[in-house]
Amino acid sequence: MAGGPGPVPGRVPGRVPVPSRGRAAGRVLLAALLLGSWCRAAPERIRYAIPEELGRGSLVGPLARDLGLSPAELPARKLRVASAAKRQLKYFTVSEETGNLYVSERLDREEMCGESASCSVSFEALVQNPLNVFHVEVAIQDVNDNTPAFSKPALDLEIAELTLPGARFPLEMARDADVGSNSLLTYELTGDPSFSLAVKESPDGSKQPELVVERALDREKQSSFQLVLTAVDGGEPVRSGTVQVRVNVTDANDNAPVFSKGVYEARVRENLPAGSLVLRVRATDADAGSNGRVSYSFGNVPDGVRALFSVDSDSGEVRTAGPLDFEERSKYGFGLEARDGGGLTAHCKVQIDITDENDNAPEITMLSVSSPVPEDAPAGTVVALVNVNDPDSGENGQVWCELSGEAPLSIVASSGGSYKVVTSSALDREQAAEHRVTVVARDRGIPALSSRTALVLEVSDVNDNAPVFEEAAYSAYVAENNAAGAAVLRVRARDADAGANGRVSYWLAGGSAGAAPYVSVEARSGAVYAQRSFDYEQCREFAVAVRAQDGGAPARSSTATVRVFVLDRNDNAPRVLWPAAGAGAAAGAAGAAPVPAAAPFEVVPRSAEAGYLVAKVVAVDADAGRNAWLSYELVQAPEPALFRVGLHSGEVRTARAVSERDAAKQRLVAVVKDHGQPALSATATLHVVLAESLQEALPELSERAAGADSPAELQFYLVLALALLSALFLLSVALAVLARVRRAGPPAVLRCLGAQRFSVAGAAFPADFCEGTLPYSYNLCVAPGRAVAEAAWLPPPPPLPSLPAEELVGGEPCGKRSPSSSAGAGEPPADADAPQVCKPARSLSLSLSQPHAEAAALCCAVLCCGVFPTSLSTNE
16 A cells, blocks of 8 residues: 555557566557557557555556657647546546646545456546547556454354264354455364364355364353454455354254255346345254244345345345445345354355346536537547446447437547547538537437437638639729729629638739729729829720738638720810821922922812812821711802812812802811810811813912912021021121231230241251151142242252241232232232232141140131241241
């Protein structure tokens, strides 16, 4: 009793316990088997064995570990124990932290199971997520905690002095509440050598002690004997009980009572009313008188037997004294004693078997219900665990269960009287948010008994439905020139799911090319708004895709097409394609021969009859429908009766024959109207010349051109006059600047050349051109009358005269002679009245360095406006 429990590791039914050295491997194998069969209909059975009399809080076994659950899984799996028999739950409890199974109440095997050879307590271990059940059986092992006991402190026995040695007298048997080896009794007799002890073994295995007379008795020598009978059990440690046997030696009564049977057996049904006859025992005594009168009584029996049965001391009838319940105990065994008037006794054994009746309806216990269950749970998902217990036996205790009601559920039998309610098909919360069924349990007794209990299973929503639009395609008609932000239409999608899974939001998911900027959609309401004003002439219709998405995880969506048709409004006036204004002027400007007419004209022969096709007015309208239906009308003509225009064709024809009185030039104005509301119009002007041929019509066209210039020609003349005025202004400014420069003297750029412009001692060209200068040549126009030798590249060059810069600047233009100029070397001055001929200018070669190139260019530009010497050559 002082030691701890002795749990047997969990194992598969029918498997022997694993030895201690292979216990770890066995538990690993068990865990693998449990995990592999987690969702099977028949769970494994876990067995433990513990001794009785364990104290509260004693460890039974590591239940969670034997089920394959780790400590980290325990909070989520919610391991607990359950049983249909509530009284069994009081013995054990499971720890929420460790998952170990502990004793919650003192265990007394004799109280729990009585004289039954085996004693065990069965219950269910439940785990959640997923839901499953395991059957646990705890065997209660007997310990030697009961001492053999006799019903009386002393046994009185009377033996006649004439009794021969070897005679036997039965003694009361001791009773030991333990079972097995703990209840195997042996007897010892001490006190006097005149008596010995013999043991007679009964058919049921029990041992009957008998007192044996070893010597002849002499009442005169010793009238009484004091003996001690000791009963010893086979437990460890050994327990024993004693009773005092008092033997009185008498003169007569030499015959003891004798039962007709050693063992009396009877079979009665349970629930017999009190006082019902069970059996009758009979014992006879050969003596006469009071020595032969026999009385019956119970032997050493427990109090429970005395409460259920009674024996008549005179008749030996055994009757029921209390209700017999097969479910509590199915067999009773006890001893009866027959005593005669002389004090001699006899003993017999009574065996009573209780037969079962179908007096218990099945008991239904809902061990666990997983409600709500998600609607996407696969078929075969366990949603409830049901335990059905019928205490009856045989067919009376055979139970079958069924579900009553329309629901996608079925019930599957498990071991240990448990049943699993599983889904038989897919669940759909949108069709049924809950399922109500009735669990019906019936036994096979006659008449059959049944029990019912209701099971309500709620179905939780999962996001298994995508939003569905009320229409697969929407159409909207919007008149053009609408206001930006105007509502176009509203789309609506419904989601059969609940909560966030059914909350729908909208957005644009695409559409035709360029359609996205036209509209927007409000996320919550699904209202589609125009982003800008529509123009029928640019876009007559477009399509966008609107996506509806729910708030589930993962989200589901669907798409609908919204097609928007833009309706036309009469916002475009007709446009005349022919005759086009200004076409004639353009043609005249581009052609080789200018045409003076500024507008198209048509030549109509004067011999034309009525209906002659003059021209056709061609016009278009960008609108559509009635807004683009055009009609033509002649609104202005010198001769209204001469021409007419087709109302719908636009053809201009003669209304009558052309006469000589009709003017040669006709200007017709036609108006083109559409049929919109309000109507818009445009005008077309057509010039008609009445002539037999084009040559005859040209004079008329020339007069019309001379009489009035076209707007294009006037514009050209205005631009030309403005250009001429600008040129004259710039020329005047240039002349004024030049005159001011001449009055102020040579500019600073010319002074850099010095007073002497040319060398008088050498050639006009430098001897070497490799001085790092760049050659620049300028052709200048000078007077031809000067007899100056041309600059020549051939040596030796003649010396050139040196002219002052003032003379160069003050020279006159070609064709005149300056009075202040002097003749060249040795030549007389020419006649002032002699005609001056402008000869080709001689070549002036300047060899200037790069820094003075701009100065030289400026000097040459100034000198070009005067009279210059014939040849000039300078260095630097």
